[in-house]
Each structure stands twice: as structure tokens, then as C-alpha cells.
Amino acid sequence: MSMSIRTLTRVLAATACLAAPLPLFASAPAPGDAGTPDSTLARGAYLATASDCTACHTVPGGQPMAGGLKIESPVGEIFSTNITPSTSAGIGDYSEAEFSEALRHGIRADGANLYPAMPYTAYTHLSDADIHALYVYFMQGVEPVDEPAPETQLPFPMNLRFAMKAWNLLFLDDTQIEDDPRRSAEWNRGRYLAEGPAHCGTCHTPRGFLMQEKDGEAMAGAQVGPWYAPNITPDLADGIGSWSHYELFTYLKTGKLDQAQAAGSMAEAISHSFQHLSDADLRAIAIYIESLPAIGSTANADGKVEASAAHDQNRFSHGEASEALASFRGDGYAEGLKGDSRGAQIYSANCASCHQPDGSGTADGYYPRLYENGVLGDDNASNLLATILYGVDRETEAGGHVFMPPFGEQSNAFNSLENDEIAALANYLLGHFGETDEAGKAVLEVTPEDVQVIRDGGPGSPLVMLARIGMGVGALVVVLLVGYWLIRRRRRF
Amino acid sequence: MTQTASAEVVIVGTGVVGVVVAEQLLDAGISVVMLEAGPRVTRAEIVENFRNLPLGIKGSASSSYPPKPWAPHPMPRTGNPDEDYLQLDGPDAYAQTYIRYAGGSTWHWAGTCWRLTPDDMRLNSRYGVGRDWAFDYETLDPYYNLAEYKLGICGPADPALQWPPRPRSKPYPMPHLPFSPGEEKFTRVVKDALGYTNLPVAQARNSGTPYDERPACCGNNNCVPVCPIGAKYDAATSLKRLEEKGATILSNAVVHRIETGEGNRIEAVHYYDPERQSHRVTGKHFVIACNAIETPKLLLMSADSRNPNGLANSSDQVGRNMMDHPQMGLTLTLDEPYWLGQGPVVNSGIMETSQGDFRAEHAGAYFRMNNFARNRYETFNALKTGKVGRALDEEIRRRTACTVNVVAAHEILPDPNNRLTLSSRKDWLGLPKPHVYYDVGDYTRRSADVYSMPIARRIAEAMGAIDVKEPTQFAQSKHLMGSTIMGNDPANSVVDTDCRAYDHDNLFLPGGGAMASTACGNSTITMVALAFKAAEALVSQAKGA
């Protein structure tokens, strides 16, 4: 009898998710300055940025922290709450203890449980001092907004919040993270940030059937609605072991490398959170992530990359610049859409202007190359299809406002492509820029049905249905048992 | 005849004027049905149409938009009047490139958005020529602001670079686009040698930001005939949004008659579908937003017993006063590279030459270095030299880098003899083709003789041109204006200050046809300002009624 929504699966709406600037100190000084009330407030603001509260609690273009963002989860819609210090509609009445309970244990001031869409399983690791600073920030640094956010109404039995108590008993590890004295201060800082405020595992760690993060598979990759948060362990073949430290740092700061560009939830995380952290904190996070046990085909049982693994194949190494223009150029658009040239024609008409006819992108990398690109080279097509359907919107100081239009049903869609068109396009892309076998055929194949799944917001969860069935069966068993007992009682008398 | 659709307001035409009016109505809670003669297409298709054109015709704005048989629009002229749609007559050919597709001609415009100046609107009182507008610049200013924010127009913030040269009442929504090195050079040259300021042009293009959730301009240099990414505003980008707001948009619906009723109010419009079946669409108010050829053509075709001279035509001005911006384009060969083709196709211009007391004698002109990449114009010239191999490569490169197109766009005065009438030749649906008699007139010709071409030659000299090719005749800029002219006096005007037809109080005719003067700058932004003004009046009228 456990049901939970843990995955932050947000179907990005067509509206550009503009980073709502945090009130006060969006790029606050690094924490560690203790003492003065001003610096506590600044530290709280910085921590709120690091925890990316705004990503869920601010509707794009709306009032900061006023909630109301609809989060599509595999088990239903969840609305984020108003966490401004409004006493009527927000958390203005919360004591610091109640604030701490919500962040660390997922329990509201009124005693009800929060769904783990609120990543309290990560925030539980926040230190007392940091909880205090966050509290000060939310009470004094955020404008109160008296408009209540919509109530979350999940389908039965997910609406039984008390069931979260059982889930928490099983899966919430609320121990404080103790510094490891064998490790550097930087590594410890990185672990604190990654496991706590930045809550990387929330997206990147695969989940079990009851949607808990799986032990022993930290950061090995997981589906997040229509997107896939890939393996970011140091495995050379399946993770990001091929990245240099500077590359990982740059990725966190800008969301962009030649071989990888952040989109979906990660673009939001970079735009709202990572780009505002100090360089020292980003380096620390990178150091920690690089130290994780490697999980993948070049790692041994101890989580170390095999010394003998001379590996040059990974999701960033496939494909080359290539094009199939001669198969349709000069024939006319309608003709080009027929037969074998269909995928190539769709690519030319919709993608080549920016990504160039041969997929090499622009020299400045603003429009990325499509070969040797982690999206095209992966063994999971979710990110490819999600990028096409939902586009990319990412704004950083270093990289400017990066924007790729969507191709779904949005009113600003460049072109609303059908499932079969996207499938043809994806197969063209995978054949030219993805992993291919010895015969040159793409290893991955996309069907129109695959496209529909991504269009629907990602694979759904059978949890609701199974929970209902489970409860129905349970109830039936109870009825039968009671009935049997009653009959037996009658028989006795 | 079937009754297919009805709404409070019926809008004929889904170009920029139609979509702007539609959105204002929808936002005010008023229902809208839009009728578009031509097809609804995707950007993808048009981009590929362009890429599939042979090099020699890639410069033709309308060739990427093959017309449907039922909605013919002007294509490159064959000279055979049975093949050509526009029947042209007179010393100057009123050749045009407007298209009848959902989204209209902003599909292929350059995005240039020069406002009128206060003097542009008072030609008669200031210079004794032409007509004054029925209101002043101050009246139009707030609507210009609305136009700039709706379309996403970027422009300079520097007070020294403003057009008109006066402080703005509201900043541009986006900063102006950068100049290419060639434009920087041109700017320096005209300043140093002639004292002219080459201004960054206000343009409907996303500058460094995804305004309106469309990508930012990255210099595809393909604005004409189509922006491949939608960074340039075109009305087609509004259509889906309008439908989400509740508009009904019928494409391939060729309106052929406007029906009047009691009180000479408009009752309905009739349209043909591709099967030549006619349908009747009713409403309470009607907007004809087909710009200055199709709108007067429709008004004339709708002549009935109440209006034997055509609708809205008691002034006899419908179809008259056809205006455009007659232009002279010089091709210069320079001895140093200017490298046209970096950035958008029109990025700057010299406007101060359009203003001055000389306008009592002759037309003003505005000068621009057109920024189209030169390969398509120079490749065949290079091949004709007979060079091969390395010499050919160098020849193409040199010509591409060192030839430049400088255009002088002139104003023209309204002349009732410049007139659109219904031709006896019919189109595929059996409707009359438009016939236009046009003569740019002495006012403009004198400008070329004594003013604009001498300036152009001095510009060429200052640039160090080693060869100058001057045209012998004016070409048209393809900016349709004048044929449903606005004025305070119904005796000589078709529409009032809200672009409402004097003869029919529920008929609005916003667009280029209402413009009382042309000045020298492209007409679209003024058309859109008029659309906002008309929409404001229409919303009031619809709610009050």
C-alpha cells in the first residue's frame, strides 16, 4: 500500500521558462560567512538558489515562490505550493521547526505528508545552520503573495497522504551527512551540495517499483517524464568518464559543451540554479560527481573503471558530418517527402538552417553539432524526441539565451510535426549521427508510438492502477475473510 | 450557396493587418471568423521551395509561393496578359509581389519598419503638394508603439539615431541589430564624405532574444523570401495563437462579393471554395484587409444596385491614387570588399534625405545599401567572362565581395489617374483580373533628375566605385498604398480616420490603401498602426452596438 510520486516530471509548456529572478540575492556570496543577519539572509538566498526552489515553486512569469506550477507526474498532476511568507496563502505562520519538518521529513505544518515530488529525501541532509538561513530567507527575503495555489488532487488512492508515512519509514534516510575526514574539504562540500540542495540523485538515480531511489545505483540514469537524466557516473562507456574536470565544471556553469547541451529540467536547473553558484562550489560538485562509483560496462564490481578499459566508444563519440541532399534536392518538397529521402527532407526543411545540412552546427557551437553529441549517441531516444517535441530554452550569463523552438502542438511550434514525421526524422538522425553497427545501420530505431509516449509526457506509471487493484483485492480478501468468519460463527451456534 | 460560418466580425485577409485586428477583437471577447483566399502552409515547405529554385530566380520574392489556381497573385511577369495576373498599363509598370497565402505578404517582406515623420503627414499644408493625413503624428504615435511591441520591432536607443528624429514616447522592445563590417564601412563613408547618417533601421526581427517565443536572428540572410527560423515577424506566426483564442480561420476561401443590405450596411460576404462552390458568411461588422489591390478590386466587384460604382465608392476614389515607392537601384563595383550578405537583408538606411523644403518641388528619397548576399547576382556574370579554374573562383569571390546594390526609394504623390480597374480578362474562378494604370509622375521623376540620382552618384564616388550601373527606369518597391484613401472629407476620401468606409458604417478597410501619403519608408508599420487604430474603433463599435 505504497504510492508516491517521486519523479519530477514536468512537461515543459510552450512558454519559455524564464528564470524568475530570485528576490534579493540571486547570485549571493558563497556560504561560509557566518554571523551577521544580512549575511544569513544572503546565505539563505544562495541556498534557495542552490536548492532551485524556484524551479517548482514559481510559475514562469509569475510571482516568485507563489506556487501553482503544475507538475505532471506518472501518477497525476501535482501543484506546487505557495511558500511565500503570506500568512493566509503561504507559510507565513510556519515556525522554524515546522519549516525544518517540511524540508527534512516532508511533513506540513498541519501534519499532512508532502509527496516526494518535493525532494525532501535530499533536503533532509541540509545542516541546521542552512535550514535556519533558508528559513530567514523565506520569511524575510521573499515577497508575501496572498493568492493561494491550487490544491493537488491526485487520483485515489494516491490522495491518501498518510500512506507516505509508510513510504518514509521504508525509504527516507534522514541522517545528517557527516564530513568524511579522509576526503578533502572540497569533496565534502561537493557531496553536501550534490546530495542535499542540488539533489542530483532525484533525477539521475534510477528508481524502484515504489519509486524510491535505488541503493547502489547512484546517478546511473533515470527517466524523468519525457526526458532521460543520463548516467553521470565516471564510467567511460556509459557515463561521463570521458569528460575532463573542466568540462564538467563548464557544463554546470553554462549548460553547454560541444558534445552535450542541457535541455528540459536540466536546462532549468542550470538557468535558475547552477549558473548562480560560485565557481568554488561548482568545482566541488564536479569533484564529488567524478568520485562516485562508476556504473557501466567499463566499471568493475568495486565501482572503479578498469585499468584495462581502453574505451573510445561512449554516447559522445558516435557519428560524423554527413548529408543526403542529393537524394531530394531539386525534386520539389512533396516529392522529397516520399520514400527513402523522407527523413532527410524533413531534416533539411526543419533543422538544417541552424544545425547545418551536414549536422555540424555552427562554428561557434551556438547551434550544436549533431554528431559526437550525447543526445544522438545515447541508447535511449527520449532526449532526442523530447528535444524535438519541446525544444530547448536555457538562459545563462555566460551563454546568453539559447532557444530552439518546439515542434509539437505549441502555438509557437516552428512546425507541428506528426508522430510519423518525427519518427522518420529521428531515424534519419540516428542513422547519420548516432551509434551504428558494422553495416552502418542505426542501433536504435524509433517508431511513431515511441514519439507518442514522449508527447504524452513520458512513460506513465502503473502504480495508480495497481494500487487500486491491490486495494480492491485486499478489500475483497477482507470481505471474504469476515464473511467466512461470520458464517463459521453462525455455524457454531 | 451554403451558409458556412458566422461571427460578430468577419475579416477578409490573414495578412499582418488582418491578424492584428483579429487579435485585438479576440482579446476584447469579440468573435472572429477570418477568410483567406489562399492556402495555409508550413514554413518548412516554403523554405524548401526556395532552396529548390534554380539560382537565377532565387531573387524573386514570390517564386517560393506558387499560387493556387483559385487565388492567383503576381508572379514574375511573362508579358503575356493571359498568363499574367496583373494587367499593367502606363509609362511605369505597377509590378508587385504580394502573395495570397495565409499570413500574407509578410512571409517575404524584409521587415523594414520606418515610421512616418510629422512632416510626412502634412505634405499639403507644409509644401503645397499631395494630401495631408486626417490626423497628426501625435495621434498615430501610440499605435506605432503598439505595432512595435506586437510585431517585435528592434531599434536603436541612442537619441542621435532616432527616426523620426525626435524622442520616443516608449523604448523599442529590443535593441537594434549589429552592423556588419561592410555596413560599418558604408556608414563611415557616407558620414565622412557627405555628412549623412546611416541609421540602424527599425526592423521586425528578434534581436538577441527569443521575443514572442520565436528564435533570435542569426544572419540567415534569407529574410526575402522567407525567414527559415521565424526570427523575422511574419503574420503566419500568429495564426495558431489566434485559433487558440477562438478565431475560425478558413483558408482557400476566395471572397468575391460583399453583400449590402438595409441602410447600405454590410450583411455578408460570399466566397468560393476550390470547387467553385459559393458560401455566404454573415456578421455584424466586416473588415477587408487584403491591401491595396485586392481590397479595391473586391469593392469594385461588389457593385450592386445601391452602389453602382462599387462599394464604399461614392467618392469615386476606390482604386484611384495607386501609390508605391518608386525606386532606383544602382549596382556599384568597388575596388575593396564590402561583403554584403552578413546579417539581415536590410539593416540600415539614410532617411534624412527624405525630408526638406525641396518637397515643394520634387520627391524626397531614402538610400540604403541592400544587404543581400551577392552570389546569386554575380555568379552568371562571372561565368560569362569565360574564366575557369582558380581565375573563376577569384572572379566570383571578388564580385561577391566588391559589388554592392544601393537603392534610392522615392515618395510619390497621389494621382487619381493612377488607377485600378477591373480588367475584362478573367482568372480561373471567372473573376476579373486587376488592371492598373500607373505613372510615377513628374514630382518623382524630377527628384531622380536633380536630387536622388546625383546623391547616389556622390555616394558611389565616395565609396570608390570603379563601375556604376544605373537603371533607366523606376522599379516598384512592392509597397501597395492609396487605393482606399483616408481623409476628413467623404467627397474625396474612401475611409475616415478609423479606416471605416464612409458609405458603410460597419465596413473597415485598414491597410496600405488608407495611406494618404507614402513618404519614402516601407509601409507595413504604418499599416499596422492603422490596424490598431481601426481595431480600437471597431471594438468600441462592436461593444456599443
Next chain:
Amino acid sequence: MQNSNKTPGVSRRQLLIGGASLLGSFTFAGPTLAWAKDFEDTPLHQRFMRLSQLLVNHRLNEGVGLRIAAFAAQKHADLSGMIGQIVEIAEQRDATEVEQFFDAIPEGELRDLAYWVIAAWYSGASSAAADAEPFTYEHALTYQTTLDIVPIPSFGLSGPNGWSRPPAPLMPVPRF
């Protein structure tokens, strides 16, 4: 654009692969030299590519060559013979570059064909006319001569607002 190693054959253009309008056997008017026999047996488009490579000393796309060759075959009944003659002139001079043999091509039909082939590769079309046959756009060599600074229209060279960098010098022409 720069790299065109995967160009699937143009299946629609059956014209070239054993089409009836093509010459089944290619006979030369000139002397039968050893090299000519080899040349004689290759499909028309390969021979056309050989000619093109001699006349245009740049990387040429095979798929585009197929289209140009098919069009030329429709216009010239003896295309194969003409190709042979021009190639022979080049071979007689041991030419690897067009400058080494072009002046030896006799005026008239052969020189016209040579110019036409060059024009087809550079312009990407069969002529300057509005109804010319389009062979390519992205591979038209005219754009390659200036691609370091001028984009092929509809294929911008950078991210937003990136065109105010200092321009390349007029010469030399980039390699392509």
C-alpha cells in the same frame, strides 16, 4: 556541406542506370587507346565525374554529379563521345588541372559543353533562366568561394548577432 561522404544513390533517376534513352555502348570517334577502353566500360555518371573533376578542381558531390549528368544526357545524344573527347585532350597533356588543358578544347560544341559543365557545378542549375533545372543548392560551388564570410542564404554561420566579426581578406579563396 564541407563533408559529403554519404550520398545515397538517386534511385529516382533510373535514367542513368540502364535507361533506354542512354547509349548502351559508347563508341568514340577517335582512336581506340588502351585507356579509352577502360573508360568506355564505366557507367556514364562516373565518366561524367571524371570530366567534372578535370574541369572543376574541387571536391565534387557524386549525387549532384548524377543529376547534372542525367540532364546533360538528355540534351546531348552523344554526351559520352563528347566526354571522351575532352578527357582525351586532358590526358594527352597529362593535365590534372583545368588551366593545363582548357585552351586546347576546340571552340564549338565541346567548349560549350565544358563551359556548361563548369557553370552547372558553380551555379547548381542548368542555366540562369527562371525555368532552369535545379541540380543543387547547398553544394553549388559559388557559395564555397565565399563561405568563410558570407552564409549560403538560409544557413547562417553563427548564433544570434554574430556577424560583426572582422571580415576575411579578399584573397585567397578558401580551399574547397
